[in-house]
Amino acid sequence: MDILKLLSRSTKQTGKNASGKGAVILPSAGTPANPQLFHDEVLESRGKKRKRGGEKVDVVKQGEEDDEVDFFASKTAAPKTKKGRRESGGEEESKKPETILDEPHLLDEEECRQILKSHRLKHTLLPSAKSQDKKVKKSKKGKADKKKSPSKDDYKQLYPQPLTAFADLRSTYRISGRLAENLATQGYKIPTEVQMGSLPLLLQPETAIKDVAELGGVSAVDLLAVAPTGSGKTLAFLIPAVNSIVQRRRLSEDKKHHGLQAIIVAPTKELANQIVNEAKKLSIGTGIKVVGMKKGMRVVEENEDTVQEEENSSDEEESDEDEEPKPSQKSKQPIAKADILVTTPLILLHALATKNPEKHAPMPSVKTLILDEADVLLDPLFRDQTLGIWNACVNPELRVTLWSATMGSNIEALASSTINERRRKLGLETTARVVRLVVGLKDSxxxxxxxxxxxxxxxxxxxxALRQLLHPTAKSADATQSLRPPFLVFTQTIPRAVALHSELLYDIPAEAGGSTRIAVLHSDLSDVARDQVMTRFRNGEIWVLITTDILSRGVDFKGINGVVNYDVPNSGASYIHRVGRTGRAGRDGGVAVTFYTKEDIPYVRDVANIIAASEKQAGKPASEASMQKWLLDALPKPSKEEKKKLKMHGVEARRSGLPSKDGKGDKMKISTKSGYERRMENNRKGAIQGSKRRAKEVEATAEDGGEESEWGGLDE
Incomplete structure (x- = not known):
């Protein structure tokens, strides 16, 4: 037998085993070479007539692994694109930037179609205000016919230029040189799908789309982006915001002046703090000041109608003497110097409050409004606050971008109608239309x-089941995927999160860190306590973080290995955002475990459908899918009223978790023992371990001293 064949065969077998079940792939293992989620082979199936676009997409797919040389790469991958020139350094880098800036490389429409299709990007022009008005007709009875919706002809698909490399931001779209350096310093090389589809439109729509008349003849775009969790939406809306302010500051005489030009609204403080940190990284050396909104901060000039932030609080209404010194304190506080303001809705709305509750102080200098997690901000919980901020931005050049991983049709219609209605009031052209960008399958x-x-x-x-997952070698139910710390545990309510934390407090051995490895985070904690928990979790000091839906949206934990839904989420969108805390930026190996009980069976169908759609997107065969068709058909389908109640209040049985007269509340409590019993048991274990340790120390000293040392002690 040929020895070379034997060696090659054994090598292939070990490689196959390494990539199979024996290999452990975890999101915390490191940064992947390619952060993109979709890599459909569309270009190869269409032939190889146009190699320019094909070579560029191959570079995007393969990526560059930080100056590592691939000796087994094909010859077609050898020529460097513009991205390779920027990273090569030396004389080539110093000579070619000018030529690249003079002659930007643009793809033709067919190449754009292929690249956008291979990455599952879909750009759609939403119906304009005029087309919506035409569709509302009156019937013979004199009533408006509301059933008619815009036809398919009103939705036009676009094929703009895709961003195939971050180096093209400087060469093709003329972003600031300092901003391009900051992106290169942070290691951004390959754009994700949402960045590939949104940045050209937001930076230079006239370059991204040849016929600008399709957008209403405007030089800027209102964008509604729906992209999966962890796909880089934060960077996608920060780059245009920072670049536009840098370009304006170049034309201004007083370059040290800081005027509020962009507002970013987020639903939670944790997400707002994260956006501030990312924006500051991009703004290094640009002179742009990024500020996170805090209580009591002033953002507009004070006038006669301006009132205090907490004027309506009950404590101030009781005593007029306490109210008098507070206005003087606020008037002395200067207006915050900020170019970009990141805030939650309510705190900014308080700062804009006037004596008339229906009106708010205007912000004429704001030209960019960004709504992160827009579906929540336009939900009934935050809708009035968000629309109040939106209406306070009175600049005619205001451009609005909305971003989220889930976007219902009602939220989409509300956003589009609000933009069109605002244009009417300001007397602007109504031909401009909103562009919708969808990455992959919507709401999945x-x-x-x-x-x-x-x-x-x-x-x-x-x-x-959760205690079994805390074991270091624990695996999922089918024993195919391990769940290793760190991971998040989501509960329905704050009392259940606190109860689960106290129940699991002593489950991790003291040798591994004990109770310090488990923490709880919810909205009842102070801002300082929440910041400390977040910092410890990011530093790896906390392995298991129990929380509510406060951390389900937007917060980026790059090394999360898994998510445990201890309680079934209140909606399908909530499930998508919860499990999106793992698998960030294209990382593989994340695990999402969802427990459900008898009380949850009527509401599991939405979660099961989302899992089935996700497995279908991943290309998993129907025979290997965890959600079989018979299971989906067997699950009950909840009504609209049941879905609405579940979204507002969660599962009724575990809403309070307190003991009740009928005894049902006792069954929903997260406890097998009382807190006193758990504490005494832990103290007993500690005492036993201490006595064993002391016994070993006595034996060790006795062995060292021998018999003579014992008789010597007696003689003394």
Whole structure:
């Protein structure tokens, strides 16, 4: 037998085993070479007539692994594109930037179609205000016919220029040189799908689309972007915001002046703080000041109608003497110097409050409004606050961008109608239209994580299953995927999060860190306590973080290995955002485990459908899918009223978790023992370990001293 064939065969076998079940792939293992989620082979199926676009997409797919040389690469991958020139350095880098800036490389429409299709990007022009008015006709009875909706002809698909490399931001779209350096310093090389589809439109729509008349003849775009969790939406809206301010500051005489030009609204403080940190990284050396909104901060000039931030509080209404010194204190505080303001809705709305509750102080200098997690901000919970901020931005050149991983048709219609209605009031052209960008399948979970739906029957069953996952070598129910720390645990309410934390406090051995490895985070904690928990979790000091939906949206934990839904989420969108905390930026190996009991069976269907759609996107065969068709058909379908109640209040049985007269509340409690029993048991274990340690120390000293030392002690 040929020895070379034997050696090659054994090598292939070991490689196959390494990439199979034996290999452990975790999101915390490191940064992937390619952060993109979709890599459909569309270009190869269409032939190789146009190689320019094909070579460029191959560079985007393969990526560059930080100056590592691939000796087994094909010859077609050898020629460097503009991205390669920028990273090569030396004389080539110093000579070619000018030629690149003079002659930007643009793809033709067919190449754009192929690249956009291979990355599952879809740009759509939403119906304009005029087309919507035409569709509302009166019937013979004199009533408006509301059933008619815009036809397919009103939705026009676009094929703009895609961004195939971050180096093209400087060469083709003329962003600031300092901003381009900051992007290169942070290691951004390959754009994700949402960045590929949104940045050209937001930076230079006249370059991205040849016929600008399709957008209403405007030089800027209102964008509604729907992209999966962890796909880089924050960077996609920060780059245009920072670049536009830098370009304006170049033309201004007083370059040291800071005027509020962009507002970013986020639903939670954790997400707002994260956006501030990312914006500051991009603004290094540009002179742009990024500020996170705090209580009591002034952002507009004070006038006669301006009132205090907490004028309506009950404590101030009781005593007029306490109210008098507070206006003088606020008037002395200067207006915050900021170019970009990141805030939550309510705190900014308080700063804009006037004596007339229906009106707010205007912000004429704001030209960019960004709504991150827009579906929540336009939900009934935050809708009035968000629209109040939106209406306070009175600049005619205001451009609005909305971003989220889930966007219902009602939220989309509300955003589009608000933009069109604002244009009417300001007397602007109504021909301009909103562009919608959808990445992948709308309202679906990311395809690069593993979903597990586990039936635990009862509340004690869920607690036992979670304790099994805390074991270092624990695996999922089918024993195919391990779940390693760090991971997040989501509960329905704050009391349940606190109860689960106290129940699991002593489950991790003291040798591994004990109770310091488990923490809880919810909105009842102070801002300082929340910041400390977030910092410890990011530093790896906390392994298991129990929380509510406060951390389900937008917060980026790059090394999360898994997510555990201890309680079934209140909606399909909530499930998508929860499990999106793992598998960020194209990382594989994330696990999403969802426990459900008898009380959850009527509401599991939405979660099961999302899992089935995610597995279909990942290209998983129907025979290997965890959600079989018979299971989806067997699950009950909840009504609209049941979905609405679930979204507002969660599962009724575990809403309070307190003991009740009928005894149902006791079954929903997260406890097998009382807190006193758990504490005494932990103290008992510590005492036993201490006595064993002391006994070993006595034996060790006795062995060292021998018999003579004992008789010597007696003689003394």
């Amino acid at each position: 979970a990311i395809p690069n994580i593993t979903h597990r739906l586990i039936y635990a029957a009862t509340e004690p069953g869920k607690l036992i």
